[in-house]
Amino acid sequence: MMKATIHTENLSRKFGQTFAVNHVGLDVPEGSIYALVGANGAGKTTLIKLLMNILRPTAGHSVVLASDSRCLKGKAFERIGYVSENQELQEGMSVGEMLDYFRAFYSTWDRDLEAQLVRQFDLPRGRKLSQLSRGMKMKAAFASSLAYRPALIVLDEPFSGLDPLVRDELIDVLLERAPETTIFLSSHDLAEIESFSSHVGFLDSGKLLFSEEMSVLSERFREVTVTLAQPSPLPANLPASWLQPQSADCMLRFVHNRYEELATAREIYALIPTARDISFDAMPLRSIFLAIAKANRGAAQANSAAAQEAHA
Numbered sequence: 001m002m003k004a005t006i007h008t009e010n011l012s013r014k015f016g017q018t019f020a021v022n023h024v025g026l027d028v029p030e031g032s033i034y035a036l037v038g039a040n041g042a043g044k045t046t047l048i049k050l051l052m053n054i055l056r057p058t059a060g061h062s063v064v065l066a067s068d069s070r071c072l073k074g075k076a077f078e079r080i081g082y083v084s085e086n087q088e089l090q091e092g093m094s095v096g097e098m099l100d101y102f103r104a105f106y107s108t109w110d111r112d113l114e115a116q117l118v119r120q121f122d123l124p125r126g127r128k129l130s131q132l133s134r135g136m137k138m139k140a141a142f143a144s145s146l147a148y149r150p151a152l153i154v155l156d157e158p159f160s161g162l163d164p165l166v167r168d169e170l171i172d173v174l175l176e177r178a179p180e181t182t183i184f185l186s187s188h189d190l191a192e193i194e195s196f197s198s199h200v201g202f203l204d205s206g207k208l209l210f211s212e213e214m215s216v217l218s219e220r221f222r223e224v225t226v227t228l229a230q231p232s233p234l235p236a237n238l239p240a241s242w243l244q245p246q247s248a249d250c251m252l253r254f255v256h257n258r259y260e261e262l263a264t265a266r267e268i269y270a271l272i273p274t275a276r277d278i279s280f281d282a283m284p285l286r287s288i289f290l291a292i293a294k295a296n297r298g299a300a301q302a303n304s305a306a307a308q309e310a311h312a
Contacts, residue, residue, distance in 0.1 A: 006152075007026070007062065008024055008062040010059060022043075025208065026201060032199045033197045035185055036184070037188065038202060038204055039188055040188050048186060051064055052154065053072040065152055080152045080153075085157040085160045099118075106147075110147055138162060149180065151181055152181065152183075153184070154185070155183070174196075214285075217288065218285075220259050222259040225279045227277040228276060239271075243255040
């Protein structure tokens with residue numbers, strides 16, 4: 001079994017009566033590039049703050065680099081790099097002064113790597129941070145968080161509001177560091193993470209709907225189109241793996257979330273005797289997430305309606 005750099009069990013955080021993080025069980029494999037995705041307000045930043053001991057959980061617990069996250073402090077952060085979209089930098093310092101300042105806190109700081117990052121990012125050592133663009137400030141934040149070779153890099157919406165060129169530069173540097181570290185990042189933009197993440201988790205209204213390898217996720221989802229020999233209504237009691245079924249005339253469409261080519265085809269022909277032809281189309285990550293989110297909300301609404309009816 002692969003070792004987990006981050007592990008949570010029933011991790012929860014409430015604000016008043018509202019769950020921002022709702023009983024999340026998560027494993028981030030060592031050496032992975034794990035993307036936690038979800039809409040703004042899904043609970044991603046709250047989850048990261050729980051992992052970094054910025055917030056305390058209401059229930060459950062988390063382990064980061066083999067330590068209870070509630071005990072993270074001081075030298076433990078020599079092994080963790082952290083960059084947030086809202087990170088505050090020492091605006092009155094120059095880039096060089098900021099790097100000099102941070103260097104004193106990290107015994108593992110690598111001066112050669114620092115120089116390499118400054119060159120790659122084309123950072124002006126003598127210019128004050130207050131004079132830099134948002135993109136250059138983010139590059140400076142990355143340089144200060146990578147130069148001490150952390151075992152874990154935590155990034156909270158690191159690419160938000162950046163132009164594509166800066167984003168690609170940051171991603172390239174992350175990929176260079178990937179062989180020696182675990183990268184955990186949050187994002188609401190699926191296009192940002194689809195091309196380079198090895199694992200993905202989907203957080204929706206504080207709940208983790210799934211967590212798995214990106215390749216496995218892509219393989220198990222298909223958009224299915226069934227051509228019928230004659231117009232037919234949707235069969236009753238469709239399998240739970242058939243999401244968003246729709247029928248019109250001689251056509252049935254749905255999303256299958258447990259796709260296996262031969263087994264799925266046999267299942268369809270058994271349930272729909274009038275099926276004449278079946279096509280399976282791979283789905284982009286955005287379409288997969290929309291299908292999962294809609295199915296989850298549909299189930300929640302159905303459960304709510306059933307509960308109301310039971311109490312009526």
